[in-house]
Amino acid sequence: MSVDVLTFGLNHVSAPVSVRERVSMPVELLKPALAGLRSAFGGAVREAAILSTCNRTEVYCAADRAVADQLPAWLADFHSVAAGELQPHLYRHDRDDAVRHAFRVASGLDSMVLGEPQILGQMKDAVRTAGEAGSLGTLLHQLFQRTFSVAKEVRSQTAIGAHSVSMAAAAVRLAERVFGDLGQARTLFIGAGEMIELCATHFAARQPQAMVVANRTLERAEHLAGRFAAGTMRLSDLPERLAEFDVVVSCTASSLPILGLGLVERATRVRRHRPMVMVDLAVPRDIEPEVARLGDVYLYSVDDLGKLVQSGSDARRAAVVQAEAIIEARVRHFMHWMQSRAVVPVIQNLHQAAADIQVAELERARRLLARGESPEAVLEQLAHGLTQKYLHGPMAALNQSQDADRQQLIELLPRLFPAKDARR
CATH class of the missing domain: 3.40.50.720 (NAD(P)-binding Rossmann-like Domain)
Incomplete structure (x- = not known):
C-alpha cells in the first residue's frame, strides 16, 4: 500500500476552547495516545506524532492511504467524544497540504498570535516525545527536521515575529x-x-x-x-x-x-x-x-x-506573503525528496533482479567451461542468455498489453532501451 504523510486535528480557528479542551492531551498522555493510535490501525499507521497546545491538537502521521478517512474518528473515540460533535471542527491535510501545514504551524503563520515563537518549541517537544515513544521513522523525522529548518528561515528572513503582541x-x-x-x-x-x-x-x-x-x-x-x-x-x-x-x-x-x-x-x-x-x-x-x-x-x-x-498584529501581516513564498519553495523540495524516496525500492529491486540473472548465467557458463566447451562458444551463449533475460520482461509486457497500455509502452520502451546511436 502507498504511504502518505497527513495531519488531522483542530485549532483555535476551527474549534472554540469548549471543544479544544475536550481533546487536549497533557504530556503524560501523549505516549499512551501514540501507542493507542498505532495499535488501533496496526501496521497501517507507520509513524505518528501528536502536537497538543492551548490552541491546537494535531496528529501527524505516515499512514497507508486506505485508512486515512478513518483516522479522525480515532481522536473522538480516544477522548470518549461523540464523533458527530467533533467532526464539524476537524480538518485533515494530505501529502503536500500536510507538509505545508506543518511548515506554517512551526513558522507561526497558523497561530492565534501571528508569528509567535512558542509554537516552534512546542512542536520540538512533541517530536521529542514521539521519538521517545518509538513512533518516529524516516518520513516524519525528515518532515520535522525540514519543518524546523523552514521555521528558522522564515524567522531570520522575514519580519513575521517583529512587534510581537503576546x-x-x-x-x-x-x-x-x-x-x-x-x-x-x-x-x-x-x-x-x-x-x-x-x-x-x-x-x-x-x-x-x-x-x-x-x-x-x-x-x-x-x-x-x-x-x-x-x-x-x-x-x-x-x-x-x-x-x-x-x-x-x-x-x-x-x-x-x-x-x-x-x-x-x-x-x-x-x-x-x-x-x-x-x-x-x-x-x-x-x-x-x-x-x-x-x-x-x-x-x-x-x-x-x-x-x-x-487586532494588534497588522504590523506583521506584510511579512506573511514573503513567508508563504519561502514555505512553498520548501514544500516542493520536500515532495521531491518523497518522490525520490519512493523510487529507491524499485531501483534496489532492479539491481537485485539483474544480479540474480548475472549469477545464474555465470554459473551456467562455468559449468559449460568445466565440461570442456570452447570458451568462445561459452561467451556467445553467456551473451545470448543475458540478452534474452534482459529483454524478456519488456517483450512480454508489450505482447500482453492492449490499447492505451500498449501505446504507453511503445512510447516508453525507446527511452528505457535507447538505440545505439542515441547512447553515444
Whole structure:
C-alpha cells in the first residue's frame, strides 16, 4: 500500500476552547495516545506524532492511504467524544497540504498570535516525545527536521515575529481596562509554567501592589516568585485567600477546573463586590466558564485574548506573503525528496533482479567451461542468455498489453532501451 504523510486535528480557528479542551492531551498522555493510535490501525499507521497546545491538537502521521478517512474518528473515540460533535471542527491535510501545514504551524503563520515563537518549541517537544515513544521513522523525522529548518528561515528572513503582541501583554491590557493603573492591584498567578512566567514578567513591569504565585508544588512557585520578589501560596489555600486578589491569571495542566463558580462567588461577597479580573489561559480551562455570569467578575478565556492580540498584529501581516513564498519553495523540495524516496525500492529491486540473472548465467557458463566447451562458444551463449533475460520482461509486457497500455509502452520502451546511436 502507498504511504502518505497527513495531519488531522483542530485549532483555535476551527474549534472554540469548549471543544479544544475536550481533546487536549497533557504530556503524560501523549505516549499512551501514540501507542493507542498505532495499535488501533496496526501496521497501517507507520509513524505518528501528536502536537497538543492551548490552541491546537494535531496528529501527524505516515499512514497507508486506505485508512486515512478513518483516522479522525480515532481522536473522538480516544477522548470518549461523540464523533458527530467533533467532526464539524476537524480538518485533515494530505501529502503536500500536510507538509505545508506543518511548515506554517512551526513558522507561526497558523497561530492565534501571528508569528509567535512558542509554537516552534512546542512542536520540538512533541517530536521529542514521539521519538521517545518509538513512533518516529524516516518520513516524519525528515518532515520535522525540514519543518524546523523552514521555521528558522522564515524567522531570520522575514519580519513575521517583529512587534510581537503576546498573550501575556494582552492579559495586562485587559486588567488595565478595568483598573486603569495597576499600581494598587493585587495579582495572583496560578501555575508556574512558561506562560505564567511570561505573564508575571509583563505584570511586574506595571509594579502592582502585590504579586503571589500559587502552585501545586511550592518549590516551583518559590523559584518563579524569587525572580519578581513575589509571595507564594499553595493551591489548597485558594478558598481562604482568593478574595485578596484583584487580578487572577491561571494556566496549569490540570484536567479539571481549579476555580469553580461557588468558590469565586464566595470571594466576591467577601470583596463586597469590588471588581475582579480573571484570565484563564489554560486548555482544559482552570476556571469554570459559569464564573462569567457573576456581575463583578471579568472572565477572559484564551480565545478572548486571542481576539485582542489579533487586532494588534497588522504590523506583521506584510511579512506573511514573503513567508508563504519561502514555505512553498520548501514544500516542493520536500515532495521531491518523497518522490525520490519512493523510487529507491524499485531501483534496489532492479539491481537485485539483474544480479540474480548475472549469477545464474555465470554459473551456467562455468559449468559449460568445466565440461570442456570452447570458451568462445561459452561467451556467445553467456551473451545470448543475458540478452534474452534482459529483454524478456519488456517483450512480454508489450505482447500482453492492449490499447492505451500498449501505446504507453511503445512510447516508453525507446527511452528505457535507447538505440545505439542515441547512447553515444
